[in-house]
Amino acid sequence: MAEIRLIEIKEEILTDNRKEADNLRAKLKKTGTFLLNLMSSPGAGKTTLILKTIEQLRGRLRMGVLEADIDSMVDAEKIAASGIPAVQIRTGGFCHLDASMVMKGLDAFDLKCLDLVIIENVGNLVCPAEFDTGAVRNAMILSVPEGDDKPLKYPLMFSVSHVVLVNKIDFLSLSDFDMDVFRERVHTLNPAAAIMETSGRTGQGVAAWADWLECEVKAFIA
Numbered sequence: 001m002a003e004i005r006l007i008e009i010k011e012e013i014l015t016d017n018r019k020e021a022d023n024l025r026a027k028l029k030k031t032g033t034f035l036l037n038l039m040s041s042p043g044a045g046k047t048t049l050i051l052k053t054i055e056q057l058r059g060r061l062r063m064g065v066l067e068a069d070i071d072s073m074v075d076a077e078k079i080a081a082s083g084i085p086a087v088q089i090r091t092g093g094f095c096h097l098d099a100s101m102v103m104k105g106l107d108a109f110d111l112k113c114l115d116l117v118i119i120e121n122v123g124n125l126v127c128p129a130e131f132d133t134g135a136v137r138n139a140m141i142l143s144v145p146e147g148d149d150k151p152l153k154y155p156l157m158f159s160v161s162h163v164v165l166v167n168k169i170d171f172l173s174l175s176d177f178d179m180d181v182f183r184e185r186v187h188t189l190n191p192a193a194a195i196m197e198t199s200g201r202t203g204q205g206v207a208a209w210a211d212w213l214e215c216e217v218k219a220f221i222a
Helices: 009-031 046-057 074-081 099-106 155-160 169-174 179-189 206-221
Strands: 034-040 063-069 086-090 116-120 137-143 163-167 194-197
Touching: 009 034, 009 099, 034 046, 034 206, 046 063, 046 074, 046 116, 046 206, 063 074, 063 099, 074 086, 086 099, 137 155, 155 179, 163 179, 163 206, 179 194, 194 206
Parallel strands: 034 116, 034 137, 063 086, 063 116, 137 163, 163 194
Antiparallel strands: none
16 A cells, blocks of 8 residues: 555644734734734624724724625725724635735735724634634624523634623523523633623623723733
């Protein structure tokens, strides 16, 4: 039998991406721009929460938003309508952003004029967790209707996130979502993760989230 050679393509791709991500973080440190990678499944409320966050931080931080979608510019148009610079990345079928894609998107901004850029990553709880975007912090949104079992099903996403936003908290009384159980499951995977309760519809918890984000930005650019 002939010898079989095993080539680990995925590992090589991830290694190369990590190098690009580190280079991007170094560049952002020089420009004084904080990059936040915001992830979630489709429909969890990313765009609405970003718009609420913009309302809270307007006048406090100079912001831009990098939108990622397989197709369409719907979310970027909503951000631009709020008066915030927005750049749309069409991934052409890719279910995530990597550092090289993010770098191309950031080239469309004048980073020296921005304190904070929020990446709205492709809606997906699997692929985005695997690829370092070069962000300073990772955040994820889990909406109450998705259920409290998601840390068991998608452990990597919860492991790489510095903060977990439990969104649509106004639906809590209408569901069997157990917040105590959820917190325990998240902290078993990631003891350092901050967990915040928010509602894009009512605005509940958004001020606390915005304050947390502002503190992170100011610590980074100090």
